[in-house]
Amino acid sequence: MTALTPGPTRHDDTPDQHTEDHPYVIIGAGPAGLQLSYYLQQAGSDYITLERAAAPAEFFRHFPRHRRLISLNKVHTTSTDPEIRLRWDWNSLLHEPADLPFAKYSSEYFPHADDMVRYLTDFQRYHQLAVRFDTPVERIERTDDGGFLVHTPDSTLRCRCVIVATGWGRPNIPDIPGIEHATGYEDMHTDPAAYAGQRVLILGKGNSAFETASAILGHAAMIHLASPRPLRLAWNTKHPGDVRGHHGAVLDSYQFKTLHSVLDCVIDEIRPTDHGYRVHLTYTHADDETAVMDYESVLRCTGFAMDTTLFDTTCRPDMTPNGRMPTTTGDWQSTNIDGLYFAGTLAQARDFKRASSAFIDGFRYNLRTLTALLRERYEGVPLTHSRIARDADAATTLVLDRVNWSSALWTQFEFLCDALVADPDGHLRHYTDLPEDHIRDRFRDHPHYYTIGLRWGRDDYGDVFAIERHPQPHRAAESAFIHPVIRRYHGDTLVDELHLLEDLLAEWRRPDRHVTPLRDWFARELHRNR
Known part of the structure; x- marks a missing residue:
C-alpha cells in the first residue's frame, strides 16, 4: 500500500486561517x-x-435517480489477461496490482449505483x-x-x-418559457406509482430521460419524450452515452401505438392549468406543424x-x-x-x-x-518512450502486440493513440496512449511519424444488424467494426494510412489479413523521405 505524501507546509497568514503550498x-x-x-x-x-x-x-449517492448504472460490468470473459479484461470492465479504476476490481462489489451486468x-x-x-x-x-x-x-x-x-x-x-436547464414549472430530474419522484394514470411529458431524449420513461412505463397512461433533435441510439453511434438498448421497451411501446411517443419538437411554452400543464410545441420534421398538449406531469431530464x-x-x-x-x-x-x-x-x-x-x-x-x-x-520528468529498430518487422510486431492487447486503445478508440517517431539514427521512438491531437501538436515540426489506434469504419450502412462485409485485406478501409488504423504524418500533414481488416474476436494476427499487409506497408513507408 502506498504511503501518504508528506504533509503541507503551513504559513500562519491570519489568526483564523493558514496557507499551504502544493x-x-x-x-x-x-x-x-x-x-x-x-x-x-x-x-x-x-x-x-x-x-x-x-x-x-457524492454524485453517485444521488444519481442516477433510479440507481442502475449504464456502465457495463462484464465479469465473465474469454480472456484471463487482466489488461484485456479491462476492455469490458467499465467501472474499475486503474491500479497495480489490480487487487481491488469493481467485480468484487457487484456481478450484475448493469450494477447498482x-x-x-x-x-x-x-x-x-x-x-x-x-x-x-x-x-x-x-x-x-x-x-x-x-x-x-x-x-x-x-x-x-x-x-x-x-x-x-x-x-x-448543476442541472442543464433549457431556455423554454415556463421551464420553471417542470420538475427536474434531480427532484422528481422515483416511485412509479406517483405517475399512475398520468399523461407525462419528459423533456430530453438521453439516457436520463429513457431511464425515467422505463421506470414509469407500466404506470403512466401516456409518456412523451421530447427534444428538437432526433433520437441517437448507441448501437448506431457507438457512443455509450447515447440511448442504450436496454431501454428498448420504451421504443417498442412507441412503435406499437400504445400512446407512448418519442417526439422531435421544440417546446414553445409550458403553462400551468388547474389539472396540470398545457404545453405548446412545434414539430421539427412536419413543416412547422404546431400542437397543444395537456399533461399532469412535466419532467426535465436535460442533463447537467x-x-x-x-x-x-x-x-x-x-x-x-x-x-x-x-x-x-x-x-x-x-x-x-x-x-x-x-x-x-x-x-x-x-x-x-x-x-x-x-x-x-x-x-x-x-x-x-x-x-x-x-x-x-x-517536475521536468521526460515523457516515457521506448526505442525499436527502424525496421518493418520490428514495427509490425510492436503495432500488432499493442492493438491486440491495449485496453486504452480499445476503449478510447479514435482518441488515444500510440506514436512511432522516426529518428535519423535508424530507430523509432514509441510513445503510448496519447491523444492524437496532442501527438500532432507535439510533433508538428517532425518530418516522419505515425499514429496507431483503433477506429470504427464506415457508417453508411442502413441496418446496423445487416451490414454487408468485404473480407479482403485490400478493402479493409470499408470495415464497419472496430479495427486498427495506422497513419503516417509529415509535420501536420497526413501522408498515408493503412486499415487492417476487422475481426469478430478483435484478434488481428492472421498472416494473410493483418501481418503481411502491415509489414509490406511499413517496408514501403519507413524508408521514404516524405
Missing part, C-alpha cells in the same frame, strides 16, 4: 479525482485533493489517498506569478496547477452542466457553445487559462460523443496520460 490541487473526489490522486501519489508527487462532501462519490459508492469509498481508503473531506472550494483565483490560490473555509492553498474533477455541478461559480474573474475558463463544459487543449488544459486543467466527465469536449472520456472506462486512461504530461511540465 504543486497540484485536485478539486473533487469522485472517480476522476481519485484516479488522478492515485497516479500522482504513485509517482511521489506532492498533491492534495479537496472534496466538499464527507466521503467520496450504491455498489459504485462502496467501491470508490474503499478505493480511497485502501490506497490512503490524500483527500481532505468536508472542504468546499469557495473561490479559485489567479496569482501574479501565474499560479493559483484555492480558498476554502479553513485555509488557502497555493499551487502551480489546479485540476478540476468536480463532475457535473459544470458549475463555474468557484472561478474568480481572473481564471474563468472558456466554455463550449452549449455552456455545459470547458474547452480544452491537447493536454486537457483550459484553452484560455494556463495551468488550469480538467479531469473526468468535464474533460470530454475534444472527443464529445465519440470516445468514452465522459465515463470511467475512458477517463481512467486519459488521467494516466495526464499525470505523465503534468510531471513532464511541472
